[in-house]
Amino acid sequence: MSRQLSYHEQVEVFARLRAANPQPKGELEHLNAFTLLVAVALSAQATDASVNKATRDLFPIADTPQKMLAIGEEGLIPYIRTIGLYRNKAKNVIRLSELLVERHGGEVPSSRAALEALPGVGRKTANVVLNMWWGFPSQPVDTHVFRVSNRTGVAMGADVVAVERGLENHVPVEYQQLSHHWLILHGRYTCVARKPKCPTCLIRDLCTFEEKTPE
Incomplete structure (x- = not known):
């Protein structure tokens, strides 16, 4: 069972994610x-x-x-x-x-x-x-965001609306505009569903998930 990260832990999580990928972008191609x-x-x-x-x-x-x-x-x-x-x-x-x-x-x-x-x-x-498109710091919650938020302790919630509210309440405001991109990409490539790549995770020491994949 994970626990909710503290404010200072949240800052560190997103500081690391930003340092690794300063300008994350959605992967859906579009023109307008x-x-x-x-x-x-x-x-x-x-x-x-x-x-x-x-x-x-x-x-x-x-x-x-x-x-x-x-x-x-x-x-x-x-x-x-x-x-x-x-x-x-x-x-x-x-x-x-x-x-x-x-x-x-x-x-x-x-x-x-x-x-x-x-x-x-x-x-x-x-x-x-x-x-x-409109630059509003909304928090889209897909399966990746839902899983990563609950696993890591970034935002705990039993459903997508609860996780969305948790992200709004707990993610430091300077990271909210891009936070869902970082969480999606982390879930897609590192914190995957079946066997998360914990040994190479850059927030492993901050993550509160107890059943981490061993080295």
Whole structure:
């Protein structure tokens, strides 16, 4: 069982993560706010690599809601067929494009409530767009962030909303803008699900996870 890190431990954790990667970036490829929104919506239960592979041909010809609507649902499906749940996602992308045109003049809104009102856009997707495009220090919680936050003691919580609140409450403010990038990358490449790479982890001595992978 992990314990919640103290404020000074939090500072040290994120200072080390920042020193190792000063400007972390999301791995989903996008051209603008609309393509970021679509990419994140498509990434639900799919890898960033699979989404990037599908959207490299799609986004150059459909980088606005209007252009996406011109392609239509049946025209969109061939581009995203390799992504899980592609039929439902195609419906959502076309419908959210319609609503962006109808309600927001074709622009992506900067309100969480407005974003979450769009089909296929949940709290995590809204938080990613708010953070990466609008520069708001929101805390998107995916499976990597959830696992790393609980394991290390950065933010403890039984569900994603509790972890999101924990990150808002415990991560020092100077690190909040980029904290989810550091946590995602740490979870993707070091603090992996089945056999975390504890021997090479740069925050091993601060992490409160008791079942560390031995040397």
